[in-house]
Amino acid sequence: MQIAHSALTQKLSAFVVLSDTDLDTLARFHRRRRSFAAGHSLIHEGQNHKSAFILAEGWACSYKMLPDGERQIVGIQIAGDFLGLRSILFRTSDHSLEAVTRIEASEVLASDILDSFAQAPRLATAVLWAASRDEAMVVEHLVNLGRRSAEMRMAHFLLELRARLKLVGIGDASGFDCPLTQYHLADILGLSAVHVNRVLRHLREDGLVTFQKGRVMFHDIAALGTLAGFDPDYLDQDGPLLR
Amino acid sequence: MQIAHSALTQKLSAFVVLSDTDLDTLARFHRRRRSFAAGHSLIHEGQNHKSAFILAEGWACSYKMLPDGERQIVGIQIAGDFLGLRSILFRTSDHSLEAVTRIEASEVLASDILDSFAQAPRLATAVLWAASRDEAMVVEHLVNLGRRSAEMRMAHFLLELRARLKLVGIGDASGFDCPLTQYHLADILGLSAVHVNRVLRHLREDGLVTFQKGRVMFHDIAALGTLAGFDPDYLDQDGPLLR
């Protein structure tokens, strides 16, 4: 029941309508449920991992550390997202991954996924779509870091998060609850924590967004979108396109 | 003959040893050979594309434009790389793509690739590996923009290029020919063209690399690697790992 309507199912439905076979195969991904405490480290860069996870509940982040101790967060994962999918075919994982909040996740083996390509090709395509979408988010993130100002980055990030959370039924028109600290935001946006604070104050004073006490509240989404140059097309999530 | 030893084959062989069936299926990817002039635009962001390309010869780059006319280059593609693979499942492409030099490329349809999953699962895994590797490069690029200084970015980028070119048999121990202008480098590294020039001068004066007259020459790879914090593991290309 709750499996059939898992966050992943909900997300994939933005791409195709899944058949019963698809749903069955998908359900098989959800054996091996695990739960991890906030701050727990699931994947270590440089180690070999034959499995990935599907996040069912809570927030996680993937990141890379630099020799000088700096950290760059590559992406934030929410319910319905894959964790560590990229490097199951690699000798060693190219990134680390830790739980931001307490999380619930299902472990999936490389073979589970590869086998599904033969059994449920439609589902397989949907999984590839999800992976492509993850990559599109990384790409947009890269553009953020390369060519946008601190304020634009913040605005863009918050709007993306809003759209992603909406797709899996989290948050409402006014905003969403967000467990990220300003240190997280700094490591996501390639800024210092101090500057993150100033940027948030600025956006708040301009009546665009408020991020306080673990809640993000939007006051002028249109203006925020213009500021950020946010065009949600790269999320490719405008209703299911049957084919 | 030259098809059997295409750059793509050479690259995929860093991941698995391909069977004859694999090679046959792969050869089928190489019908529909096209050639495009330098500067030609192959893919436009926002347009629908049912096909991708495999680059056989020359250099290309994928990028995104911002509303204010700024450009961020997402990646440079060389022989053996896929062009536009990420968005064949999307409604609209999330990026644009243009030829840096005159290029030769084979057009592949979404169906060619998806069908191959059933026919040649081993090849399919290899293609997925290549896609994962592309994503890993974007991720490393993101870390570059987020947390490294201009000099480190440049050093890192040149070392990555060196490793990638070596895998497909381009360049030698001393360096490689490179058709990129300082404007390209600026749009790749999230810098201004003026600053790119200063950075290159600095690296040259320190006896690390020289980039002049379309040729990159390395003088101290070890020192450059240390400066950049370059660890090639994310390229996952250390010899074929059979399985």
Place this chain on the structure above:
DNA sequence: CGATAGTTTGAACTGACTCAAAACCCGTGG
């Protein structure tokens, strides 16, 4: 109620930018 994690603010500094102008390089056509 003390400790620890996170937020907020100020002041001084700096890496990278912008603007501006030369110099160079190379292919083209007269």
Place this chain on the structure above:
DNA sequence: CCACGGGTTTTGAGTCAGTTCAAACTATCG
């Protein structure tokens, strides 16, 4: 063979967005 012109590289001077360092303030939780 030389002059022209567009693209590219190089250098200088001044500016600014974002940093670092330092400190105070605010939660929250055992």
